[in-house]
Amino acid sequence: MAENDDVIARIVGIEPGSALAEVVAGRADVMALTQQTHDGALMPETPGGLSHAERAALACRIAKINNDSEFEAHFETLLDKADASGDAARFADIWFDGGGDIRLKALMRHVDLVAHAPKDATRHDIELLREAGIAEADIVRLAELIAFVSYQIRVAAGLRLMRGLA
């Protein structure tokens, strides 16, 4: 990723000098912080128990749950760059449920639930992550990843609608 990449601007196709670019420039601080959080959620310096490849693949899964093919492609690019080995890339397969691996299964179950229907989440869902051996800090890292990507996809969805405004 280039240092000054802005994922939302690129995905939405905000043309420099356009009316939309001018409006978004009024909230340049928010857009910059959004990009910095993207980098912190997807490519943290201290990834803990969730590798960069696993994060990119899970984000790809969240994009699919949101029917957003452009974010899906973006996270696939990150996944390729993360040099995925082992099972990480399989997270991006929406039909893969983890098979016999209890950790993979728990991570994907949680991503699917919280991305799609956070209203249905309960204490039990956190207990399932713990039972699968996922550490406290990694439960929070996972929650932030799902929550941030859900936010970013919605900001882009709204801006895409705004592109059509005269």
Add this chain to the structure above:
Amino acid sequence: MSRVVHEFTTTVPVWKPYVTPLDLAEASREQLDALKVTPSNTKVSDYVLVLAHDVETLKHRTPLFNAVMYNKGGLSRAEREIGAVGASMVNRCIYCAAVHAGRYNQLTKDETVIDAIFADGNDADIEPRLKAILNFSVKLSKCPSDADEADLQALVDAGLGKDEILDLILSTSLFGWANRLMHTLGEPLAE
């Protein structure tokens, strides 16, 4: 005795985490910086201490939250709170809904709008501008987003400028984020 709150209310519950909050005594330099802990300010909520387990997002999240909700210009602060409430209703985050419905009431000195929204959701009998704002926020909060050109046009027709629409998109989306933390990492208790 405390019990879990399941219905929308403007009485702010106590948030009890499912995950163990960070122990400040064991916090790293980076965590203390993100928490803005100083010798004179050592009071940090359990929510923020839970989020401190992921300091690389928390350090950006706090200024981002403040910018989206309190930046000058654009959509009024009260109407940004309606974006937060719409998202929190879709995601059933009782805690966030209570805090931000309460802020709307404080800012406007009017409790009738929130009463109507909590009673009737999208069918609430509120003025057209607020109805367009609520409707857009509810639809953008679905997964996948359900907001379309007609919902955006309804905002334009209700008199929102582009800068105001952008602020509504940001506050609604921000609560798609906040709800997925607050509602999934802990529960709201009535004291």
